[in-house]
Amino acid sequence: MWWRGNQLSGHCRSLFAFNRRRLSGIRNPVTKTLTKWDPEIAAEIARRHAGKEGALLPLLHDLMHEFGCVPDAAVPIAAEALNLSRAEVHGVVSFYHDFRREPAGKHLVQLCRAEACQARGGDAAAARCEAALGVAFGETRADGQVTLEPIYCLGLCASGPAALLDGAPVARLKGERLERLLAEAQR
Amino acid sequence: MTQRLYIPGDAAAVAVGADQVAAALAPHAAAKGVAIVRNGSRGAHELETLVEIDAPQGRVGYGPIDVEDVATLAPVLFDAGPHPKRVGRPEELPFFKKQTRLTFARCGVIDPQSLDEYRAAGGMKGLEKAQSLQQAALIDQILQSGLRGRGGAGFPTAIKMKTTAEAKAPRKFVVCNADEGDSGTFADRMLMEGDPFLLIEGMAIAATAIGAYKGFVYIRSEYPHAIRAMQKAVETARKAGYLGDTFDIEIRVGAGAYVCGEETALLDSLEGKRGQVRPKPPLPAIQGLFGAPTLINNVLTLAALPFILTEGAAAYKDYGMGRSRGTMPIQLAGDIKNGGLFETAFGMSLGELVNDIGGGTQTGRPVRAVQVGGPLGAYFPPSYFDTPFDYEAFTAKDGLIGHGGIVVFNDTVNMARQARFAMEFCTVESCGKCTPCRIGSVRGRETIEKIMAGEDVEANLEILTDLCNTMKFGSLCALGGFIPYPVMSAVRHFPEDFRACARALEPVG
Numbered sequence: 195m196w197w198r199g200n201q202l203s204g205h206c207r208s209l210f211a212f213n214r215r216r217l218s219g220i221r222n223p224v225t226k227t228l229t230k231w232d233p234e235i236a237a238e239i240a241r242r243h244a245g246k247e248g249a250l251l252p253l254l255h256d257l258m259h260e261f262g263c264v265p266d267a268a269v270p271i272a273a274e275a276l277n278l279s280r281a282e283v284h285g286v287v288s289f290y291h292d293f294r295r296e297p298a299g300k301h302l303v304q305l306c307r308a309e310a311c312q313a314r315g316g317d318a319a320a321a322r323c324e325a326a327l328g329v330a331f332g333e334t335r336a337d338g339q340v341t342l343e344p345i346y347c348l349g350l351c352a353s354g355p356a357a358l359l360d361g362a363p364v365a366r367l368k369g370e371r372l373e374r375l376l377a378e379a380q381r
Numbered sequence: 382m383t384q385r386l387y388i389p390g391d392a393a394a395v396a397v398g399a400d401q402v403a404a405a406l407a408p409h410a411a412a413k414g415v416a417i418v419r420n421g422s423r424g425a426h427e428l429e430t431l432v433e434i435d436a437p438q439g440r441v442g443y444g445p446i447d448v449e450d451v452a453t454l455a456p457v458l459f460d461a462g463p464h465p466k467r468v469g470r471p472e473e474l475p476f477f478k479k480q481t482r483l484t485f486a487r488c489g490v491i492d493p494q495s496l497d498e499y500r501a502a503g504g505m506k507g508l509e510k511a512q513s514l515q516q517a518a519l520i521d522q523i524l525q526s527g528l529r530g531r532g533g534a535g536f537p538t539a540i541k542m543k544t545t546a547e548a549k550a551p552r553k554f555v556v557c558n559a560d561e562g563d564s565g566t567f568a569d570r571m572l573m574e575g576d577p578f579l580l581i582e583g584m585a586i587a588a589t590a591i592g593a594y595k596g597f598v599y600i601r602s603e604y605p606h607a608i609r610a611m612q613k614a615v616e617t618a619r620k621a622g623y624l625g626d627t628f629d630i631e632i633r634v635g636a637g638a639y640v641c642g643e644e645t646a647l648l649d650s651l652e653g654k655r656g657q658v659r660p661k662p663p664l665p666a667i668q669g670l671f672g673a674p675t676l677i678n679n680v681l682t683l684a685a686l687p688f689i690l691t692e693g694a695a696a697y698k699d700y701g702m703g704r705s706r707g708t709m710p711i712q713l714a715g716d717i718k719n720g721g722l723f724e725t726a727f728g729m730s731l732g733e734l735v736n737d738i739g740g741g742t743q744t745g746r747p748v749r750a751v752q753v754g755g756p757l758g759a760y761f762p763p764s765y766f767d768t769p770f771d772y773e774a775f776t777a778k779d780g781l782i783g784h785g786g787i788v789v790f791n792d793t794v795n796m797a798r799q800a801r802f803a804m805e806f807c808t809v810e811s812c813g814k815c816t817p818c819r820i821g822s823v824r825g826r827e828t829i830e831k832i833m834a835g836e837d838v839e840a841n842l843e844i845l846t847d848l849c850n851t852m853k854f855g856s857l858c859a860l861g862g863f864i865p866y867p868v869m870s871a872v873r874h875f876p877e878d879f880r881a882c883a884r885a886l887e888p889v890g
Binding site for chain 2: 247248249250251252254255276282285286289290291292293306308309310311312313314345346347348349350351352353354356358361362363364365366
């Protein structure tokens with residue numbers, strides 16, 4: 195999408211070496227340490243999905259879970275395991291918002307920008323996030339501390355503005371509650 | 382029986398600190414020998430975290446409870462004693478008393494991960510009934526109930542089932558569309574977190590009706606709590622023998638693409654492809670997932686089946702109006718005082734829902750617009766508040782009820798910006814397959830920006846109208862086809878916001 199792809203600058207790559215919290219908390223609610231990119235581990239993950247129908251998305255989610263991203267080097271590995279072309283895998287990785295090519299910052303703030311949160315002061319919350327975190331939507335701060343992203347609806351539409359902080363839902367983000375989130379993201 | 386303390390584990394409660402409240406109350410509960418149950422949410426989101434305790438008169442609630450309240454709450458809680466945040470029996474609150482809960486009857490009440498409690502509360506009776514019927518008789522029951530797809534299109538469910546059942550193929554699938562991406566909607570999420578076995582039962586009934594051996598639940602990745610709840614419940618149902626050899630369910634997770642809520646894009650995504658829309662025909666009922674006949678329905682549609690089978694089609698059909706039968710879980714969101722889930726029979730007016738049930742805006746400002754049906758739904762002014770909540774009534778006013786979400790905006794909203802947002806959202810989320818949606822949305826955004834800048838306003842409004850017509854009739858699916866609804870309704874009902882000179886004269890909220 196317009197703010198995705200290869201726009202994230204090279205400094206993110208160097209962040210591979212650090213331990214980071216797990217990004218989207220799908221399988222593991224508590225934080226998980228991400229693994230440094232390793233083609234052997236990636237191939238092992240890919241092999242687990244071989245032979246299953248429609249396995250590409252689950253496979254890519256597992257790579258995200260392990261490494262915090264789906265780097266370009268993972269594309270041929272996934273393609274081989276599932277007997278797909280690299281172009282097909284690349285097409286899928288680049289289509290979905292969730293599959294990032296490079297890892298996010300130490301903390302990931304995904305603020306809901308959809309209508310219901312807009313109606314509850316979402317624009318003000320968005321402006322405050324950009325100002326306080328010193329980063330624009332769709333970008334990772336130069337020091338790798340935090341990535342700020344828009345997200346469209348978390349199903350918390352009567353308690354907005356809402357966000358995910360490192361995969362955990364937070365709502366009623368006004369005043370003190372919003373400041374607490376911003377402090378947490380910079381810790 | 383052990384006294385129980387209920388603290389919702391629903392994402393809407395967790396997002397406002399329910400986990401911290403549970404952790405702080407845990408030692409107090411343990412000292413009293415009270416068991417903590419992490420129930421679903423009852424749906425009054427202003428009251429979250431709504432803590433409830435078993436008492437002789439029934440369950441007594443306290444809310445909204447923050448972790449700071451625990452110090453004063455703990456000493457009185459276990460005797461259901463007085464406290465400034467005591468709300469009494471939740472069932473007696475007007476917000477709940479006015480509801481007709483058929484689908485959400487158990488949500489927020491039982492322990493969502495206990496199959497025994499689900500059965501004790503009448504669960505699995507619908508499935509037993511379904512299995513005792515012939516396929517044709519089963520589909521006839523659903524036809525008689527008048528149930529229509531709750532995802533937004535409102536297509537008669539039984540017709541879809543009949544087509545899938547009659548298709549000859551070695552294998553068939555049931556797919557549950559839990560890619561609830563519309564802003565202002567959260568009923569699917571609440572149901573999966575608060576009563577997951579109901580969806581499993583509904584899918585098993587659907588599988589019986591069409592002869593499917595496998596089902597998929599496609600849940601969006603933005604709902605991590607719902608994913609975990611469904612995974613656990615499926616595991617439990619499998620161990621108990623409800624799922625397994627003859628019919629099994631697999632949970633699949635989306636990856637942040639709004640368009641995958643469109644059924645054919647969802648099927649492509651399930652197949653491991655880019656979530657691009659397929660042209661119809663062939664209908665998914667004939668050639669769906671992996672080329673096999675597929676019944677694809679929304680969470681709420683499938684979750685309505687157990688009631689219909691247990692209580693009979695007539696009991697369901699008795700609710701509602703016109704061709705909209707049964708109940709609709711309506712979601713009140715945005716700037717609204719009593720936001721949350723309100724299940725009621727079709728036919729209540731929009732104004733009743735927003736003002737009487739919702740209590741008007743939370744900020745106390747006047748209501749200027751409501752958007753019904755998500756990002757693809759029309760914006761209605763308060764002069765439309767007499768519209769009854771019904772598929773046909775909304776269509777007649779160039780709107781749609783969609784998945785039942787109502788987002789309330791106060792008088793500070795700028796409708797030109799909302800129209801621009803609709804187009805921008807479409808540019809971000811378009812799957813790119815058809816030109817009207819892919820390029821039309823970009824040109825639409827640019828045109829609205831010109832209008833907002835006061836550039837040839839009248840001429841550009843004409844271009845925008847023309848463009849919306851092209852998108853409406855030329856797009857492959859509802860994303861490009863329905864984006865004209867919010868855009869054109871904003872232009873039609875709030876023309877003053879599109880004329881820069883007029884706007885400059887207006888007081889700024």
